[in-house]
Amino acid sequence: MLVWSPAGRRGFILRGDKMKFFSGKLKSWLFLSPMLILVTIFFAIPVVLTVILAFTDMDYRFIWNFVGLMNFRDMSTDFLIPKVLLNTLIYTFSTLTLFNVGMALLISLLTTSISDRIGVIFRSLWMLPRLTPSVVYGLLWLWIFDPTKYGLMNNLFALLGLPPQDWLHTHPMMIIVFANGFIGASMGMLIFTAAIKAIPEDYFRAALIDGASWFMIVRKITLPLIKWQILFVTAYQTLSLLASFEYILIITDGGPVYRTEVWALYTYHTAFSSFRFGYGAALSTILVGIGVLSAFIYLKLFGFQALVQKPRIEVD
Amino acid sequence: MPEIRVVNFSKHFGKVRAVDNVSFDVKDGEFVALLGPSGCGKTTTLLTLAGIYKPTSGEIYFDDQLMNNVPPKYRNISMVFQNYALYPHMTVFENIAFPLKAKKMSKEEIEKKVLEVTKKLMIDKLLDRKPMQISGGQQQRVALARALVKEPAVLLFDEPLSNLDAKLRMMMRAEIKKLQSDLGITSVYVTHDQAEAMTMASRIAVFSMGKLVQYGTPDEIYNEPKNMFVAAFIGNPPMNFMENFKVQSKDGELFATRGDIMVKLPPKAKEVKFEKTEGLVLGFRPEHCKIAKKEVENSIPANVYVLEPLGRDLIVNLKVKGVGGESELIKIFAEPGMNFEIEEKVYIIPDPEKLHLFDPETEETIL
Amino acid sequence: MAELRLNFFQRNSSKISQAVMIIILVLITSPILLGYAWLILRSFSVDMVHGFIPTKLTLKNWRFLWQEMKGYPNIWRTFLNTFWIALWVMILEALITSMGGYALSRYDFPGRTSMLRFILVLHAFPSISLMVAIYYVLKVIGLLDNLWGIILLKASLEIPWGTWVMKGFYDGIPWELEWAGLVDGYGRFEVWRKIVIPLVKPGIAVTAIFAFLSGWSEFVFINTFIFSQNAWTLSKYVKGIIGDFRFADYGLLTAVGLFYVIPTIVFFFFVNKYMIKLTIGGVKG
Numbered sequence: 001m002l003v004w005s006p007a008g009r010r011g012f013i014l015r016g017d018k019m020k021f022f023s024g025k026l027k028s029w030l031f032l033s034p035m036l037i038l039v040t041i042f043f044a045i046p047v048v049l050t051v052i053l054a055f056t057d058m059d060y061r062f063i064w065n066f067v068g069l070m071n072f073r074d075m076s077t078d079f080l081i082p083k084v085l086l087n088t089l090i091y092t093f094s095t096l097t098l099f100n101v102g103m104a105l106l107i108s109l110l111t112t113s114i115s116d117r118i119g120v121i122f123r124s125l126w127m128l129p130r131l132t133p134s135v136v137y138g139l140l141w142l143w144i145f146d147p148t149k150y151g152l153m154n155n156l157f158a159l160l161g162l163p164p165q166d167w168l169h170t171h172p173m174m175i176i177v178f179a180n181g182f183i184g185a186s187m188g189m190l191i192f193t194a195a196i197k198a199i200p201e202d203y204f205r206a207a208l209i210d211g212a213s214w215f216m217i218v219r220k221i222t223l224p225l226i227k228w229q230i231l232f233v234t235a236y237q238t239l240s241l242l243a244s245f246e247y248i249l250i251i252t253d254g255g256p257v258y259r260t261e262v263w264a265l266y267t268y269h270t271a272f273s274s275f276r277f278g279y280g281a282a283l284s285t286i287l288v289g290i291g292v293l294s295a296f297i298y299l300k301l302f303g304f305q306a307l308v309q310k311p312r313i314e315v316d
Numbered sequence: 317m318p319e320i321r322v323v324n325f326s327k328h329f330g331k332v333r334a335v336d337n338v339s340f341d342v343k344d345g346e347f348v349a350l351l352g353p354s355g356c357g358k359t360t361t362l363l364t365l366a367g368i369y370k371p372t373s374g375e376i377y378f379d380d381q382l383m384n385n386v387p388p389k390y391r392n393i394s395m396v397f398q399n400y401a402l403y404p405h406m407t408v409f410e411n412i413a414f415p416l417k418a419k420k421m422s423k424e425e426i427e428k429k430v431l432e433v434t435k436k437l438m439i440d441k442l443l444d445r446k447p448m449q450i451s452g453g454q455q456q457r458v459a460l461a462r463a464l465v466k467e468p469a470v471l472l473f474d475e476p477l478s479n480l481d482a483k484l485r486m487m488m489r490a491e492i493k494k495l496q497s498d499l500g501i502t503s504v505y506v507t508h509d510q511a512e513a514m515t516m517a518s519r520i521a522v523f524s525m526g527k528l529v530q531y532g533t534p535d536e537i538y539n540e541p542k543n544m545f546v547a548a549f550i551g552n553p554p555m556n557f558m559e560n561f562k563v564q565s566k567d568g569e570l571f572a573t574r575g576d577i578m579v580k581l582p583p584k585a586k587e588v589k590f591e592k593t594e595g596l597v598l599g600f601r602p603e604h605c606k607i608a609k610k611e612v613e614n615s616i617p618a619n620v621y622v623l624e625p626l627g628r629d630l631i632v633n634l635k636v637k638g639v640g641g642e643s644e645l646i647k648i649f650a651e652p653g654m655n656f657e658i659e660e661k662v663y664i665i666p667d668p669e670k671l672h673l674f675d676p677e678t679e680e681t682i683l
Numbered sequence: 684m685a686e687l688r689l690n691f692f693q694r695n696s697s698k699i700s701q702a703v704m705i706i707i708l709v710l711i712t713s714p715i716l717l718g719y720a721w722l723i724l725r726s727f728s729v730d731m732v733h734g735f736i737p738t739k740l741t742l743k744n745w746r747f748l749w750q751e752m753k754g755y756p757n758i759w760r761t762f763l764n765t766f767w768i769a770l771w772v773m774i775l776e777a778l779i780t781s782m783g784g785y786a787l788s789r790y791d792f793p794g795r796t797s798m799l800r801f802i803l804v805l806h807a808f809p810s811i812s813l814m815v816a817i818y819y820v821l822k823v824i825g826l827l828d829n830l831w832g833i834i835l836l837k838a839s840l841e842i843p844w845g846t847w848v849m850k851g852f853y854d855g856i857p858w859e860l861e862w863a864g865l866v867d868g869y870g871r872f873e874v875w876r877k878i879v880i881p882l883v884k885p886g887i888a889v890t891a892i893f894a895f896l897s898g899w900s901e902f903v904f905i906n907t908f909i910f911s912q913n914a915w916t917l918s919k920y921v922k923g924i925i926g927d928f929r930f931a932d933y934g935l936l937t938a939v940g941l942f943y944v945i946p947t948i949v950f951f952f953f954v955n956k957y958m959i960k961l962t963i964g965g966v967k968g
Contacts, residue, residue, distance in 0.1 A: 027786075027871065028786040028795075031782045035846060038835065041835075041839065042810075043808070046816035106707075110704045110707060113700075113704055114701050122712055124951075128715060129715060131900075131951055132900070133917070133918055134902045134918070135918045136940040139921070139925055140718035141718075143721060144718065152721070182715065200399065205395070208367075210394075211388070211418040211466075212389075221403060239809060245811070250922065271814065271818070272814075296804065299803060390693065
């Protein structure tokens with residue numbers, strides 16, 4: 001029963017607030033708990049574990065043996081590391097500029113300049129690789145660059161009267177850049193297209209009436225207005241590319257002779273082909289470090305303030 | 317400056333007929349308003365004049381030149397948009413210089429022209445600001461400057477004042493009108509605000525549902541509306557309508573009657589050939605009536621319902637008993653100095669010269 | 684006004700530029716178009732000329748469906764394994780993300796903002812670099828070489844993304860609806876179940892389909908954490924076939940590949956229109 005009295009009322013409010021606070025917290029944690037449990041097991045623990053494992057020389061026998069900084073010293077003397085670093089740099093930089101940003105921009109600028117019904121078709125086609133199982137997608141590129149006369153490129157060459165080429169040996173890096181690029185372009189494409197479509201139609205009309213050409217509109221209006229999205233995609237995709245190796249594993253497996261072995265794939269090979277888990281973890285730690293660091297940098301950079309607005313119900 | 321001719325122009329978007337068989341012309345240097353509620357096809361017409369849309373059928377001429385397939389770039393036009401369409405990443409100067417840059421003019425020339433036009437519009441102090449950093453009224457001036465700087469032959473306006481507050485709107489209304497008549501640029505002005513159209517334009521094209529309903533001077537549109545839509549759209553408050561009137565003649569004069577209501581029609585009514593004489597709609601404007609406190613001939617008895625004082629004017633809302641017991645609401649501007657009480661019985665005396673009759677089925681004007 | 688004289692190119696500039704743009708698009712998209720055309724045509728033909736013009740139709744390439752390939756597990760068992768993984772990843776993800784997304788969208792609790800930031804970080808985090816440690820974790824909890832290990836792992840890695848997407852769908856529901864429900868005397872949980880869930884059904888469907896396709900397509904984890912043939916999925920099967928028959932039998936390769944890609948194609952048309960919505964937060968790749 002509630003009896004009004006100054007002291008009693010205050011006491012009631014206090015208790016009520018506390019209860020509200022507690023049950024609201026409880027309910028929201030209840031909703032979040034399955035997510036948190038799984039995230040803890042497969043994200044949080046592995047991050048810590050990776051760092052710890054980096055200081056052991058664990059192999060296929062799974063014996064914990066701490067060796068201090070030995071793995072990192074090994075890294076500095078590993079004759080493959082310079083090669084792998086260079087590969088990673090070339091692979092990341094060319095895929096990013098040519099496809100994940102470059103091609104993505106080209107597609108979104110072109111498909112938003114033509115009638116939307118046709119534009120949608122092209123954008124859909126570019127989504128197809130991302131949804132295709134990686135092994136089947138890899139198969140398509142193996143066919144395109146097949147060394148025999150059955151491959152697409154060699155057929156085109158034959159039409160021009162040129163002899164067939166063993167593409168996987170002559171241009172392995174180009175092939176993995178293409179294969180990853182045709183997948184990577186779609187994210188940028190979607191984000192840029194959405195951004196371009198969000199630009200008020202009147203800006204383009206005004207520019208057309210003022211006599212601006214397509215190139216002038218793109219250069220002076222569209223690109224400056226979507227520069228944040230370009231920056232976002234660049235930052236995001238650099239990180240994804242640094243860590244990605246699935247398509248390389250399927251198409252070249254790092255070969256021939258380490259010519260497409262990038263950092264992430266080298267990590268994988270070290271751990272699961274050579275079973276040097278300790279060294280593999282040390283190599284991973286570098287990636288994890290870059291990952292954590294850049295994730296925080298672009299949280300700072302992009303803020304996402306609008307995305308984390310406060311809820312507007314205070315009932316539990 | 318060219319004369320614009322729009323001939324049998326239609327524009328369809330898929331199955332939607334945005335504009336349906338519209339014809340009108342704009343004389344050299346004239347200021348024409350396209351007026352109508354939203355979605356009536358006026359903006360579509362404007363964008364077709366601009367060359368952004370192409371006609372589904374019909375022709376657009378500038379002088380004798382067929383413009384249907386001429387890209388906007390070659391039309392020598394400028395347009396002021398509702399939201400001004402000022403590029404947010406460019407300064408005021410860069411915004412105004414944009415059309416000149418597209419023409420590949422020299423830097424000095426661009427600078428000279430921008431300075432000239434911004435002086436005229438009194439925004440020459442704002443050249444380094446971004447659009448976000450200036451007020452709505454100033455943005456409006458920048459948009460005007462950008463339109464004028466290339467010295468176009470035709471100026472198009474797409475509801476340019478609708479984002480301004482009432483006071484600023486009144487001011488810009490006069491300013492744009494003055495600017496246009498000084499420069500003598502052929503102008504087409506889209507608006508949904510009848511007051512704007514009436515005060516600024518020399519002729520008004522009233523649009524409704526994709527069709528051009530009436531094209532004429534503000535005077536014609538106001539005094540001789542073609543149908544009930546125009547009659548109701550022009551004027552504030554709109555024209556009053558009363559249903560179910562009969563036309564009867566008595567002593568050689570024509571009267572509109574309903575029950576014991578009887579109002580005299582103007583002499584010109586005798587020249588009208590009535591196809592039907594029953595079930596007609598009587599229309600009269602709030603400003604074309606008087607209110608009497610005592611019964612007089614040819615008046616409509618009513619009861620005071622609500623008063624809307626506007627300071628200078630007083631709008632009296634009256635209830636008139638309708639046919640089936642429902643009552644009709646009539647708004648009248650009262651003469652200054654008159655006082656009313658709620659539920660007071662009064663008599664409306666419409667000016668017989670300003671009475672209209674409409675056919676309720678076709679909504680066309682009979683008288 | 685001086686008479687306008689426009690040449691053919693000026694008069695038709697918009698049509699010409701449209702045509703040029705479409706040609707460029709066709710050219711840059713051609714590897715995708717040709718690749719898929721080849722995959723489909725080759726799987727039904729005996730041989731091809733000029734790389735992808737079929738000569739004679741056959742069903743022989745599809746023999747793996749009714750006869751066992753030497754050294755390979757039964758295709759239908761492999762198919763069921765793949766389906767099992769896809770199905771459970773889908774169920775777990777739909778359930779967990781529709782709960783988590785709701786809490787993040789609608790509840791104010793201490794640490795909410797940090798949690799949102801944490802999820803964004805996870806979402807961008809290259810989880811693939813954690814494989815060494817994950818191997819160890821799976822070994823410790825006894826789920827190595829076990830489909831459930833893959834299911835849980837896969838679902839967990841997708842959850843931050845899915846939660847973010849679901850939060851987006853919840854954010855799109857007007858607060859007034861929930862206020863009305865609460866004023867009408869329902870509790871938060873009932874409001875969620877009876878009012879909110881029906882409104883985010885499209886979101887759940889899309890998240891579920893993506894989860895399904897992602898489970899269906901998984902390769903690296905299967906390749907690394909599954910050893911026994913009877914736990915193989917189609918990705919491992921196809922990879923094996925590619926390794927063994929690449930230069931010998933493209934017909935078989937494409938048929939197996941096409942068989943594997945069917946669900947993708949089926950769902951593709953459905954999910955395509957939701958793509959943009961899902962990417963605002965970003966997608967892996």
